[in-house]
Amino acid sequence: MTLTAIRRTLLIFQVNMSSLSNSLLIPVEVRGMKCLDRKKFSRIVILPILKIPDEKLSKITQICKSYFLKLSNFMPVQILQEKNSENFNKCIYLNPDKVSKWLDISEADRTLLKQLNIADDNFDKKEVQLNYDNFKHDEIFKAILPENEEVVSGFSQIGHIIHLNLRDHLLEYRSLIGEVLVDKIKTCRTAVNKSSFIDNTYRNFSMEVIAGEEDFLVTVKENRCIFQFDFSKVYWNPRLCKEHERILEFLKPGDILFDVFCGVGPFAVPAAKKKCRVFANDLNPDSFKWLNHNAKQNKVNMSLFKSFNIDGTDFICSTFR
Known part of the structure; x- marks a missing residue:
């Protein structure tokens, strides 16, 4: 097997492993999207929950922490607003990739929960409205970009600028990638993609603004000093x-x-x-x-x-x- 083939096999394995995070929650119809349509991430999903009493919340959350549903702008522990739930005024939202039924919780954890009077009867499912704001940039990229290919594996941030060096197969998605990064990274106002190698006398390179403001004047803190410069004209x-x-x-x-x-x-x-x-x-x-x-x-x-x-x-x- 050639080095290229080995690298591709490892890449596919990494993509498949990383895609397990919240894979059941992101709509499949966004695959291949090139123009960002945030509304297409809105959907109603059915999530597993545990109904719990408020007075035992601290002990129960310690046991269930590894099963929590972790989404942006979403609290895994919420007030339970249901009729006939006087004894259970809180609920814990569980990750559906890990838990779909009571027995998916490990036996050791179920034993601890039963000691707190939490059992199969406390397990339920609940409808929840999710949208674009609930997903991180890497989750959105995994949902949209081509399967079994390298996604946006990394980028640099220089002040308010996110700097990418996208592979050829991602260039047609560059505007969408830039928009998502500007949306999701609070300190980012500009996303650029490197459009040439460093081959000139001054060791800077051409770049394309793919989203946000065309503002290259940045401020960076490093080694207890503050540096200002025009990122488009210098090497950093x-x-x-x-x-x-x-x-x-x-x-x-x-x-x-x-x-x-x-x-x-x-x-x-x-x-x-x-x-x-x-x-x-x-x-x-x-x-x-x-x-x-x-x-x-x-x-x-x-x-x-x-x-x-x-x-x-x-x-x-x-x-x-």
């Missing part, structure tokens, strides 16, 4: 945050740092804040602009900080002397 990789932090831990006051390709200052600015003497360079004029802006915004001692906007080779040859 949020996955390097821990690497930046790890290297900064080696620096101590009085050290000298030469940062040849400093970008907007994720090394240079925190190093200067630690009272290191910093020589920071970047060829990209936009990076140079935001480097100096970030140094001032973070109240760097400018007597310890010197910035350059020249080629890296020239910086090394001229500044290292």
Whole structure:
């Protein structure tokens, strides 16, 4: 079996395993949707519940926690509004993927529940109206995007921008993917998809706004500093945050740092804040602009900080002397 075949087999297995989450609740007719229609996620479902008395709520919920129905904007424990239910004023909504009948609850847990006078008679089913707001972005993607194919496996967030690098088979869904992310991630106002490789002099790349505002000016907090920059014009990789932090831990006051390709200052600015003497360079004029802006915004001692906007080779040859 080739490496590609093995990878695809593992991918299908992962998709099938992950699709178990709330798989019975999302309508199947949304599969293949390319234009987001939120109304199609509205449906009435029948959910398993346990009717319980209020005075035993704390002990019962501890036993039943692993069976809870977990949905966005939905409380698994609710007031039971039914006639002839004087003795049971609360109900626990159970995950239908795990529980469809009383015996689906493990024997050990049933024994504990019976000690609290909760038994088969307390098990019931109830109609509930669900809608788009009850589902997370990954659940919506699994329901809509092609089966047995890689879905949106990950993305980066830079300030208010979600940055994706979508596979070819997902490009026709990109507008929908962007809309869902803007809807579901509260701090996201803009979703972009990378539309080219990093192959230019300044190491930034072209991007397509697939949803939200066309606003590339972001604010990012990293290593106790605040950075502002135009994400469309500079290089910033949020996955390097821990690497930046790890290297900064080696620096101590009085050290000298030469940062040849400093970008907007994720090394240079925190190093200067630690009272290191910093020589920071970047060829990209936009990076140079935001480097100096970030140094001032973070109240760097400018007597310890010197910035350059020249080629890296020239910086090394001229500044290292």
